[in-house]
Every structure is written in structure tokens, then in C-alpha cells.
Amino acid sequence: MSEATGERNRAASAGRWFSAHGLVLRVVAFLTIALMPIGLIAIYQTAEFQRETLRRSELSLLALTAQAGAPVEQTIERAFGVAEALGVVIDELDDPASCSSYLDRYIEGRRLYAMIGLVDPDGTMRCSSLDRPLDMRDTGIWAQMSVTPSSIVTLSQRPEIADEPVINVASPIEEDGRFMGYVQLAIPQRRIAAPSGLITAERRPIQLVTYNELGEQLTVQNPDRPLDSLLPKDFDLSSRTGLRGTATAAVSPEGERLVYAMTPLVTGAVFALGIWPAAEGFASPLLPSLFPILMWGASLLVAYYAIHRLVIRHVSRLGRSMRRFGANRQLPSQASTGDMSRELREIEGEFxxxxxxxxxxxxxxxxxxxxxxxxxxxxxxxxxxxxxxxxxxxxxxxxxxxxxxxxxxxxxxxxxxxxxxxxxRTLYESQDVGRVNAARLLREIVAQQGAASAPGSKLSTRLDLEDLELLPDQAVPLSLLTSEALANALSNVAPDETGEAWVAVSLRREAEDMVRLEIANSTAAETPRDAGAARSQGLGTNLIQAFAAQLGGPSETSHELGVYRLSTRFRVREMQYDPQDY
Structure with missing residues (x-):
């Protein structure tokens, strides 16, 4: 029985939405007529331009990736040039000491390389800028050198060369067709891993990685994004070492759709992988979007008339009624018009x-x-x-x-x-019983205390009070603290050097929401050392410390230059609204 009733209710609800006087059916009818021919044209044109768009996007990403990796490319190409040039000169330096001295002077003049050396065919570096021989046979670069003479770029970290990772560039030396060894240069990784200043932040990839033909990472431009969180599963860098650039779209392990653009930097030795957002990397050009824009414009012209007649003018009138009600609580005086849709009439009635x-x-x-x-x-x-x-x-x-x-x-x-x-008395005389004017309260306390005249001189009262609104929870300890401190000041006041006896009460707002209360009185020019200690005893002083703790700030006292001063700082609390109070 209940299922049948639910079905009838759902059917009645659907009938109201799609009735002849309903808003949905009218809007759908107008939009269908407007969008059908333009939509067919837009679909056809978009399909025609899709292939060209993807091809241009791929070329653009490859060019941006090559541009981003240009500093690495230039540095390594320059290193190969230096290696070839040194290969000719080093052959003429038979003495290892002279060879090492020459290479050391060369590094000092360039300040780009951490080490330059000549690796003999037996795997020993006898001539280097380090001024000591090195055994290269237990290193990864020698495993590549010993296979076949070729240009090599690899990453390593050896304390005897540098305290940081270095990129090794090795170029073979041949004389009359005979293999003579390698010229090896070590470049600190940090000097070429930074992003190029020629590329703006908007055109910078999410990650740029350079690697060699074995898939070994040489530089990483953005260390904040680990490569493992960006590369899809089974993505092998060693298989992306072709002579032509490629760009593919895939989903990262974090579920983000990215574009991976690979391009060679140094032929056969160094490659660059740029990772780009898919929305930016494969964005459609303006031309394929022209037809959807025309479709939207044409549909807007048709839909505007329908929606304006059926919805906008009625909603605008209803909105004006709501704004009038929000401003001056005035209910709408004009009844609904006859051409208003049933849905809007129900909304107006509910309002x-x-x-x-x-x-x-x-x-x-x-x-x-x-x-x-x-x-x-x-x-x-x-x-x-x-x-x-x-x-x-x-x-x-x-x-x-x-x-x-x-x-x-x-x-x-x-x-x-x-x-x-x-x-x-201040609370019941004020308009807002939840707030107390602290300046008025302190004035009444000072007047109530009565300024007794100091011996031999007339007592003057100095007030510097700023109008501050406080909660009763803070006003009570503030008034009690002031009363205690003022009584203490009146009992110990004495004429100063000018012969005037005075007490001062100050309440000022400081930075942010901090307030400082200060009560001071004049004292004799010569006061015993233990006068301040005498004041620190008794019930009044204990009460002052307790009231200052209730305010939220400790009390401080000082006695210097014939003035005794007590002060405290506290934060003004804001009223907390509790719905249960109403």
C-alpha cells in the first residue's frame, strides 16, 4: 500500500514539473529548438579540428620542455666541448704534476666544475685537478666507459670529488685511431638544476627531469614534487630515450591527469621529461571553441526571451520584495500576476x-x-x-x-x-546591561574613595581614562583592583620634590585589544629601601594580585624618582553569544 502511494506521489510530482504550465517543459522546448541545428554543426567542426589541436598542443609542450631544459643542455654541451679541447692539450702534459696543476688552474678560472681529470684505459685517474690519483674501476661510470668508447653523462656522489652530487661528463680521447682514455668533468648538480629565469611561472611544468640513456635521473627541477607521485605505473625512463620527442597523457598515482612530454637535449646522452597539467598541456585552441560559442550565443538569444518572460521578471519582482522586507520589514503589497508559473507562485506564497x-x-x-x-x-x-x-x-x-x-x-x-x-549601579543605569563603561566606573570609584589630603600639602587627583566597554566579568575585578590600589596609594602618598602630593589613575588601550591600568602616587624624595617591600605584604596586596590574575595579566610595581607605580595589562574579552540564553 505504501509503495503504491509513493509511486502516485512521484508521478504527481513529475506531472507538476512537466505540465503545460510548468517552467521546465517550456525552457527545455525552447532550448531544444535553438540548440539542435547549431549543436550538430559544432560537433562536426570540433571533430575536424581535434586532430590538428592535439598535434599543435604536443609540439607546443615539446618546445616548452626543451626550453625548460635548455640550461642543462647548454651546460653539458659546453662540458663536452671543454672535454674535447682538453683532450688535445692533456696529451702534451706527460708529467702528472704539471697536468694536475694545469687542470687546477683551469677550474679556478671557470668556477663551474668540481673536478677535471684524465682516466687512463686501465681505469686509473692519474692526472686530475685533485692533485692525487683516483681508482675509477669501482664506480658506475667506469662500467659504462669499459663497454665501448662513447660520450657519457651520469650522476654520482663521491666525497673525494665533492660533498654534493655531481654530474659526470666523460668524452673519449683517440689518437691515430687508438683509444687513449677519457676526459672526465664533474659538475655540481645544484648549479644546473634550478629552473630557467627565462620561463615564467605560468609556462613552467609541474616537474622537469633530465636523465641519461640508462634512465638515471640527472636533475630534478621541482624537489617538492617527488617523481614517484607523478609517474604512472610501469613508466620506465630508460625506454623513453628516442631521437624524436613524444607527448602522452596518463593518470598519475594520485589520480591527476597529466601530460608527459619527452624530448632529447644532447643526442644519445641526455633527455628531458616535462610533466604538465592536462588542462594546460592539451588545451584546445580558439578556433575549435568558436562554434560552441556561436551555439551558446544563438541559444542565449532564444532562451533569454523565454526565461525573461517566464522567470526573470517575476524573480526580479520577488527579489525586490525580499530586499524591501530585509530593509524595513515591509511585506509585498501587490498580488501575483496571472502569467507567473505555478512554481514561482508557490515560492512567493512560501516567502x-x-x-x-x-x-x-x-x-x-x-x-x-x-x-x-x-x-x-x-x-x-x-x-x-x-x-x-x-x-x-x-x-x-x-x-x-x-x-x-x-x-x-x-x-x-x-x-x-x-x-x-x-x-x-552602573549596570542598571546603563542602556546595555551586558557592558560596563570602565572610565565612568573608575571615576565613581575615585570619587567614592575620597582623596584625603597629604600631610602639609593639598592632594591632587590626575585621571587619564579612555572610554572602554567591558564585560561585567572583567569590570568587577577591575574595580576591586583599582579600589585596593587606590587605597594603598592614598595611605602612602607623600609630597614629592616640588612639594605636591598627588595620585594618578590611567586606563588606556594599547596595541590590538590590550589595555593597561596604572595607579601611581607621589612619594618623598628620600624613601627607605624597604618601603616597596613593606607594600608587598598584607591582604590588600594579595587581593590586588588575585584581581589582576582574574583580569588575565600579572600586576607590576616600581618605585623610582619619587613615584610609586602599580600597573597591569589585560586583554579585553569579547561577549560570547549563547543560544541557550534565549
Whole structure:
């Protein structure tokens, strides 16, 4: 029964989409008429140009690969030329010492080669720029030298030659048809592995590898992309050593479609493999894309009339209604036109219903928010009254207490209670109960503390307060810290060298969201060394450190040039919105 019902629902849904008044059927009909003849022409033309496009793309990639490998080609060709020239000169230097001295001076003049030497037919390098003989018979290059005299390029790393990998270039020496050995040059790999500065980043391959006829890698242009992650399975470099360049497309082990372009650099000795993105390497030229563009343009002319009449003008009107609602919560006043499709009429009806629900929800939330604000202000007001009542009780107790020490303790405690009352009064008097103006709060605390006159001079109060909005969680420890530090400053203030006694409170924003609070007071010009230590004892100092830790920054004190200063730095916290609060 349920399966039959589902089938009927799916059939009814399909009927609505493909009905005579549905949008889909109309658009499909217009586009089919427009695209059919142009599409057939585009398919035919694209097939004709495809072969030419691929051929040009292959030639272009081969040329770019050869251009990218040009520095390697030029360096190795130059090395072969140097080897042939030295082969003629070295024959005339029978003395190994003179030969080595000559080669050493040659390297110093060029600064390109790590080593140059003459390898005898028996595999011993008696004459070299290293000024000592080398046995080459246990090296890989000798395995190639001993097969048949030919030009050789290979990679090796031998500590006695260089502390880094070197590319060995060896050229045979023959005299009157008799094989006399090899001239071998060692070139540091890093000097020719860098990309050419003539190639822009847009025309640079993903990876460029040069290798010899045995498939041994000589240079890798991009060390960040390992060759194993780019070469497809069973891709053998030794089999890509033909005399003609080739380009093939394949999928890398990471699933990326790439183009592999191989071209010879030094005939029979060095080859280059460029790996390119398939989209860039085999991009179609402009001409094959001309017919799809014409097809798109023609279809656009036909489809525009249909879509504009059936969709665009109605969607534009609906969009204007939505923007008006978003700007001033105004619902659409004009009813839907008769030629609007059924799908758009349903969308408009859903929008009107949704907008009405939003207006109702916003009104309800505004009422809740207003009630919440009133309740919070009432709570802060009552807390303030209770704290003031406690302060009054403490005042009564102080008047009845004969002990001066007890009265001083109760007075300090009363100041702390009044500090809390000041915060709650600021909260219920402010428009935003979730924020406190720190400058206003500190001014009231300073006024509440009452600046007592220093002995023999009139006490002045200096305020430098920047308007900052703080959360109550930070405003409470800030006010309590200020109250404690100000009381400490008032109890220890003394005239300075000019005879003026003063206290200063500063609250300024620093870089980013950091704030610095500083309370300072003047002291006598000559103060005992242990005066600062005396201040570091007692409940007030412990409270200051605790309140500074709640703010998020340690308190620091200094006493120099007749000024005692307490400061702390803290970060302003942002209000965190919790959906459960509403």
C-alpha cells in the first residue's frame, strides 16, 4: 500500500514539473529548438579540428620542455666541448704534476666544475685537478666507459670529488685511431638544476627531469614534487630515450591527469621529461571553441526571451520584495500576476508565509529581550541596595567599635562593598546591561574613595581614562583592583620634590585589544629601601594580585624618582553569544 502511494506521489510530482504550465517543459522546448541545428554543426567542426589541436598542443609542450631544459643542455654541451679541447692539450702534459696543476688552474678560472681529470684505459685517474690519483674501476661510470668508447653523462656522489652530487661528463680521447682514455668533468648538480629565469611561472611544468640513456635521473627541477607521485605505473625512463620527442597523457598515482612530454637535449646522452597539467598541456585552441560559442550565443538569444518572460521578471519582482522586507520589514503589497508559473507562485506564497512568521518571532523575541533587560536591571538595583545596606550596617558597627585597628579593617571592607555597589549601579543605569563603561566606573570609584589630603600639602587627583566597554566579568575585578590600589596609594602618598602630593589613575588601550591600568602616587624624595617591600605584604596586596590574575595579566610595581607605580595589562574579552540564553 505504501509503495503504491509513493509511486502516485512521484508521478504527481513529475506531472507538476512537466505540465503545460510548468517552467521546465517550456525552457527545455525552447532550448531544444535553438540548440539542435547549431549543436550538430559544432560537433562536426570540433571533430575536424581535434586532430590538428592535439598535434599543435604536443609540439607546443615539446618546445616548452626543451626550453625548460635548455640550461642543462647548454651546460653539458659546453662540458663536452671543454672535454674535447682538453683532450688535445692533456696529451702534451706527460708529467702528472704539471697536468694536475694545469687542470687546477683551469677550474679556478671557470668556477663551474668540481673536478677535471684524465682516466687512463686501465681505469686509473692519474692526472686530475685533485692533485692525487683516483681508482675509477669501482664506480658506475667506469662500467659504462669499459663497454665501448662513447660520450657519457651520469650522476654520482663521491666525497673525494665533492660533498654534493655531481654530474659526470666523460668524452673519449683517440689518437691515430687508438683509444687513449677519457676526459672526465664533474659538475655540481645544484648549479644546473634550478629552473630557467627565462620561463615564467605560468609556462613552467609541474616537474622537469633530465636523465641519461640508462634512465638515471640527472636533475630534478621541482624537489617538492617527488617523481614517484607523478609517474604512472610501469613508466620506465630508460625506454623513453628516442631521437624524436613524444607527448602522452596518463593518470598519475594520485589520480591527476597529466601530460608527459619527452624530448632529447644532447643526442644519445641526455633527455628531458616535462610533466604538465592536462588542462594546460592539451588545451584546445580558439578556433575549435568558436562554434560552441556561436551555439551558446544563438541559444542565449532564444532562451533569454523565454526565461525573461517566464522567470526573470517575476524573480526580479520577488527579489525586490525580499530586499524591501530585509530593509524595513515591509511585506509585498501587490498580488501575483496571472502569467507567473505555478512554481514561482508557490515560492512567493512560501516567502510571504515565512516573512509573516519572522515578524511574529521577532516581535516575540523583542518582548522577551525587553523583559530580560528589565529583570536584569531590577536584579542589579536590588543587589546595589543590599550592598549599600551592608555598608550602612558596617558604618554603624564602626561607630560602636572602640578599637582603631578594627575600624580601619571595617573601613577597608566597606570600601570594597561600595565598589561592588558602584558596579551594580552602573549596570542598571546603563542602556546595555551586558557592558560596563570602565572610565565612568573608575571615576565613581575615585570619587567614592575620597582623596584625603597629604600631610602639609593639598592632594591632587590626575585621571587619564579612555572610554572602554567591558564585560561585567572583567569590570568587577577591575574595580576591586583599582579600589585596593587606590587605597594603598592614598595611605602612602607623600609630597614629592616640588612639594605636591598627588595620585594618578590611567586606563588606556594599547596595541590590538590590550589595555593597561596604572595607579601611581607621589612619594618623598628620600624613601627607605624597604618601603616597596613593606607594600608587598598584607591582604590588600594579595587581593590586588588575585584581581589582576582574574583580569588575565600579572600586576607590576616600581618605585623610582619619587613615584610609586602599580600597573597591569589585560586583554579585553569579547561577549560570547549563547543560544541557550534565549
Amino acid at each position: 510571504v508565509q515565512m516573512a509573516g512568521n519572522i515578524l511574529q518571532d521577532e516581535a516575540r523575541l523583542e518582548d522577551q529581550l525587553r523583559e530580560r533587560g528589565i529583570l536584569l536591571k531590577e536584579v542589579h538595583h536590588r543587589v546595589k541596595n543590599n550592598l549599600q545596606l551592608i555598608s550602612s550596617i558596617m558604618s554603624m558597627q564602626m561607630r560602636r567599635t572602640p578599637d582603631a585597628t578594627t575600624r580601619e579593617i571595617l573601613s577597608r571592607l566597606q570600601d570594597r562593598v561600595l565598589g561592588l555597589a558602584t558596579i551594580h
